[in-house]
Amino acid sequence: YLTMTHQQKVDFLLLEFPERLHELDPYAAPQWGKMSVQQMIEHMVDAVSNANGKISLPLVTPTDKLQLFRDFMLSDKDFRPDTKNPLMPETPAPVHFEDVQKAIGKLRIELSDFVDFYKENPEKKFMNPIFGELNYEEWTHLLYKHAHHHLRQFAMII
Numbered sequence: 001y002l003t004m005t006h007q008q009k010v011d012f013l014l015l016e017f018p019e020r021l022h023e024l025d026p027y028a029a030p031q032w033g034k035m036s037v038q039q040m041i042e043h044m045v046d047a048v049s050n051a052n053g054k055i056s057l058p059l060v061t062p063t064d065k066l067q068l069f070r071d072f073m074l075s076d077k078d079f080r081p082d083t084k085n086p087l088m089p090e091t092p093a094p095v096h097f098e099d100v101q102k103a104i105g106k107l108r109i110e111l112s113d114f115v116d117f118y119k120e121n122p123e124k125k126f127m128n129p130i131f132g133e134l135n136y137e138e139w140t141h142l143l144y145k146h147a148h149h150h151l152r153q154f155a156m157i158i
Helices: 006-023 037-051 063-074 100-120 136-153
Strands: 126-128 132-134
Touching: 006 100, 006 136, 037 100, 037 126, 037 136, 063 132, 063 136, 100 136, 126 136, 132 136
Parallel strands: none
Antiparallel strands: 126 132
16 A cells, blocks of 8 residues: 555546456455445445545544554555445445445546545545544555455455
């Protein structure tokens, strides 16, 4: 992760990630976790909507652990398989979109809005509920890392 430039991560998120999702069998079983392909994509829509400021979430990480969590998030270490998200219920949320293709379409819109928002507001920060307030570069790194985590979940990358 650290060898990639910010722009390479942005390009991956805008172009390669959605294309990889299109290649994914909508009925593929995850290697871990309970989310279906569509639930995972909609989960990523929510994550990007947090990053672009459309969804506001409070910090849930105890302040004494925040720096440790941030250091991990900014590192090149992958999220472990089956990493628990404290904001997600045990049973994945029902899907909102008609199908996987529509969910990917919404993800593309949110990713584009993310990049466009920060072109106009480069100094803005939004609260990530686990890692605290993040700027554009930090959000980009986290979204890139998060996207890779879910591609590994569905065996799209090693």
